[in-house]
Amino acid sequence: xxxxxxxxxxxxxxxxxxxxxxxxxLETFLASDVMPGQFVGVYPAGADALLPRPIxxxxxxxxxxxLRLVYRLTGRGTTEFALKQPGEVLExxxxxxxxxxxxxxxxxxxxxxxxxxxxxPLYFTASLLSPEGTREYTGGRSGKASSITSVLGYKNIxxxxxxxxxxxxxxxxxxxxxxxxxxxxxxxxxxxxxxRREGSETVxxxxxxxxxxxxxxxVKEYALIQGVPAYLSxxxxxxxxxxxxxxxxCKTRNVDAHSNVHNARVCTDGPVxxxxxxxx
Amino acid sequence: xxxxxxxAGVELKNPVMTASGTFGSGMEYEEFVDINRLGAVVTxxxxxxxxxxxxxxxxxxxxxxxxxxxxxxxxxxxxxxxxDIPFLREFDTKIIVNVAGHTIxxxxxxxxxxxxxxxxxxxxxxxxxxxxxxxxxxxxxxxxLDEITREIKRHAKQPVIMKLSPNVTSIxxxxxxxxxxxxxxxxxxxxxxxxxxxxxxxKFALANKTGGLSGPxxxxxxxxxxxxxxxxxxxxxxxxxxxxxxxxAIEFLxxxxxxxxxxxxxxxxxxxxxxxxxxxxxxxxQNGVEDVAELIxxxxx
Ligand SMILES: Cc1cc2nc3c(=O)[nH]c(=O)nc-3n(C[C@H](O)[C@H](O)[C@H](O)COP(=O)(O)OP(=O)(O)OC[C@H]3O[C@@H](n4cnc5c(N)ncnc54)[C@H](O)[C@@H]3O)c2cc1C
Ligand SMILES: Cc1cc2nc3c(=O)[nH]c(=O)nc-3n(C[C@H](O)[C@H](O)[C@H](O)COP(=O)(O)O)c2cc1C
Ligand code: FES
Numbered sequence: 001x002x003x004x005x006x007x008x009x010x011x012x013x014x015x016x017x018x019x020x021x022x023x024x025x026l027e028t029f030l031a032s033d034v035m036p037g038q039f040v041g042v043y044p045a046g047a048d049a050l051l052p053r054p055i056x057x058x059x060x061x062x063x064x065x066x067l068r069l070v071y072r073l074t075g076r077g078t079t080e081f082a083l084k085q086p087g088e089v090l091e092x093x094x095x096x097x098x099x100x101x102x103x104x105x106x107x108x109x110x111x112x113x114x115x116x117x118x119x120x121p122l123y124f125t126a127s128l129l130s131p132e133g134t135r136e137y138t139g140g141r142s143g144k145a146s147s148i149t150s151v152l153g154y155k156n157i158x159x160x161x162x163x164x165x166x167x168x169x170x171x172x173x174x175x176x177x178x179x180x181x182x183x184x185x186x187x188x189x190x191x192x193x194x195x196r197r198e199g200s201e202t203v204x205x206x207x208x209x210x211x212x213x214x215x216x217x218x219v220k221e222y223a224l225i226q227g228v229p230a231y232l233s234x235x236x237x238x239x240x241x242x243x244x245x246x247x248x249x250c251k252t253r254n255v256d257a258h259s260n261v262h263n264a265r266v267c268t269d270g271p272v273x274x275x276x277x278x279x280x
Numbered sequence: 281x282x283x284x285x286x287x288a289g290v291e292l293k294n295p296v297m298t299a300s301g302t303f304g305s306g307m308e309y310e311e312f313v314d315i316n317r318l319g320a321v322v323t324x325x326x327x328x329x330x331x332x333x334x335x336x337x338x339x340x341x342x343x344x345x346x347x348x349x350x351x352x353x354x355x356x357x358x359x360x361x362x363x364d365i366p367f368l369r370e371f372d373t374k375i376i377v378n379v380a381g382h383t384i385x386x387x388x389x390x391x392x393x394x395x396x397x398x399x400x401x402x403x404x405x406x407x408x409x410x411x412x413x414x415x416x417x418x419x420x421x422x423x424x425l426d427e428i429t430r431e432i433k434r435h436a437k438q439p440v441i442m443k444l445s446p447n448v449t450s451i452x453x454x455x456x457x458x459x460x461x462x463x464x465x466x467x468x469x470x471x472x473x474x475x476x477x478x479x480x481x482x483k484f485a486l487a488n489k490t491g492g493l494s495g496p497x498x499x500x501x502x503x504x505x506x507x508x509x510x511x512x513x514x515x516x517x518x519x520x521x522x523x524x525x526x527x528x529a530i531e532f533l534x535x536x537x538x539x540x541x542x543x544x545x546x547x548x549x550x551x552x553x554x555x556x557x558x559x560x561x562x563x564x565x566q567n568g569v570e571d572v573a574e575l576i577x578x579x580x581x
Contacts, residue, residue, distance in 0.1 A: 003311050005312070006549065006551065048344055049341060050341070050344070050346070050547070051346060051548065093550065236337070237337040237339050239346060239348065240302070240308070240546065240547040241547070242309070242312075242550065243304065244308040244309060245304075245350065246333060246350050246353045247338045248338075249338070259353065261330045261331070261333075262332065
């Protein structure tokens with residue numbers, strides 16, 4: 001296992017992708033160790049805000065040591081991060097969490113389902129698994145997917161990162177207000193794909209999903225009906241980020257080996273869980 | 281230069297320990313700190329049977345601190361003995377097991393199971409404000425504190441530290457009560473009951489509504505209470521509440537603490553414990569302090 005550390009990241013660039021959505025690139029040695037679906041804890045400066053903000057890795061250039069974080073302006077911490085200029089530094093802890101089990105997707109038809117700010121974390125996964133993606137495995141592991149479809153759900157026309165997903169995946173867009181792609185949720189779009197591809201029983205062999213909890217619930221049900229294994233990236237309030245404080249638990253179907261109760265830590269046992277293991 | 285301190289007959293290589301619930305049983309911070317450097321590791325509270333804890337959200341950030349209502353989630357004493365104690369035995373540090381319960385028999389069950397275990401001290405949490413069924417009462421009512429302390433002392437094989445609640449009118453009275461009931465040491469402060477409301481959603485920030493406040497925001501209260509408690513008793517006092525660095529730790533020592541614990545600031549700086557130890561040694565060197573005992577209770581009138 002890669003050792004976690006608290007270190008710094010130097011801002012390489014920061015741009016606005018959509019209203020309140022920022023794209024931050026940081027030069028940090030953490031970039032060489034992270035895997036898709038993992039996250040980092042970014043610390044605000046100042047003694048008023050002491051806890052790290054969990055932000056998923058959107059992409060990582062291991063050679064250049066550049067980590068890409070895409071985040072939504074939310075409150076105290078993210079507002080501060082948004083003001084950072086190139087050359088300035090941020091303190092961060094990582095790599096945190098388990099990440100998506102990308103090895104299991106080798107040679108398979110992969111379906112990525114993302115909603116809102118849950119979309120960026122899927123990009124690294126797509127880039128690693130897509131035959132057209134630029135990211136490679138480390139440590140001798142390998143295995144591209146046989147095909148990769150992404151279904152991304154947005155609120156409105158501000159479909160950040162969709163063009164990037166379109167380059168390396170078979171992209172289906174959904175917007176809640178119908179301003180782009182399918183009008184409705186990602187799941188509506190998914191059923192539409194199913195209808196269009198009639199003949200093939202399922203559209204995927206494995207599903208990776210990240211997004212708001214109603215979406216994850218729907219993905220879990222969908223996967224169950226389709227009989228396809230699904231992995232969900234969950235979100236919960238955190239304090240330590242390293243598994244010590246037991247703030248960030250989710251409910252589990254079975255007694256968890258570490259906690260000895262029906263609770264698992266999102267920060268260390270997750271954030272990615274097999275859909276059937278978690279109670280949403 | 282001597283940094284060793286003795287608490288209830290147990291010699292610690294330095295006064296710096298971890299605060300219960302903020303360091304697990306050390307496994308999660310092993311990557312960040314050399315556990316061998318620590319005076320002691322104080323474990324997360326452990327109860328007779330596994331406890332699932334509260335609903336989430338369990339934490340909320342506050343100005344200079346945080347609220348928590350974990351609800352004492354823990355794997356139960358059996359798994360703890362099987363897994364956590366053997367892990368900690370690998371290190372050259374003292375082991376202090378924090379004990380939780382709803383009732384006196386529940387506390388006693390844990391204490392008895394630990395009686396033949398290689399742990400150095402027991403810390404009895406009578407002050408966790410998050411357990412509804414009476415956990416708070418022991419720490420807030422002198423008679424209840426007296427009773428539980430005596431019962432635990434009757435069954436405990438290791439020296440007993442009573443961990444006091446700050447949510448009381450007179451900390452000196454509670455400290456003296458614990459001492460008279462036979463406690464070998466006291467530790468304080470546990471968290472201060474607080475609340476946060478999100479004005480956007482108009483909901484409580486914590487599922488439990490109330491939670492315990494910790495972090496630098498509570499430090500002046502903690503220093504005051506440690507001072508008052510140390511004045512009131514002759515048993516050792518372990519001080520905590522918002523310690524972030526060596527300066528903070530030294531302040532607690534001067535107020536009368538023999539040991540100090542780093543709590544939520546581990547979350548801000550996972551290297552905080554060892555940085556406190558290094559900073560303390562530096563301070564002693566620079567100020568010609570030969571023995572850390574010179575600092576303990578050394579505040580000038
Ligand atoms: C595993 C994980 C991965 C995440 N990845 C991303 C990502 O890639 N991009 C992104 O924009 N957001 C992501 N989030 C959500 C992000 O952590 C919050 O938006 C962020 O912490 C808000 O901080 P703030 O100081 O701006 O907001 P404030 O509301 O001022 O924060 C106050 C406190 O609440 C916490 N908090 C607030 N919202 C959330 C939330 N939704 N989840 C967890 N904690 C929260 C903060 O960390 C802080 O401790 C992720 C959350 C988790 C748990
Ligand atoms: C997340 C969290 C969990 C805690 N769990 C326990 C516990 O199980 N038992 C206990 O006696 N105190 C517990 N505490 C209280 C701390 O040990 C400590 O007394 C308090 O937080 C004040 O110190 P600090 O400000 O340095 O954190 C917990 C505190 C936090 C923040
Ligand atoms: S945030 Fe502390 S255990 Fe997950």
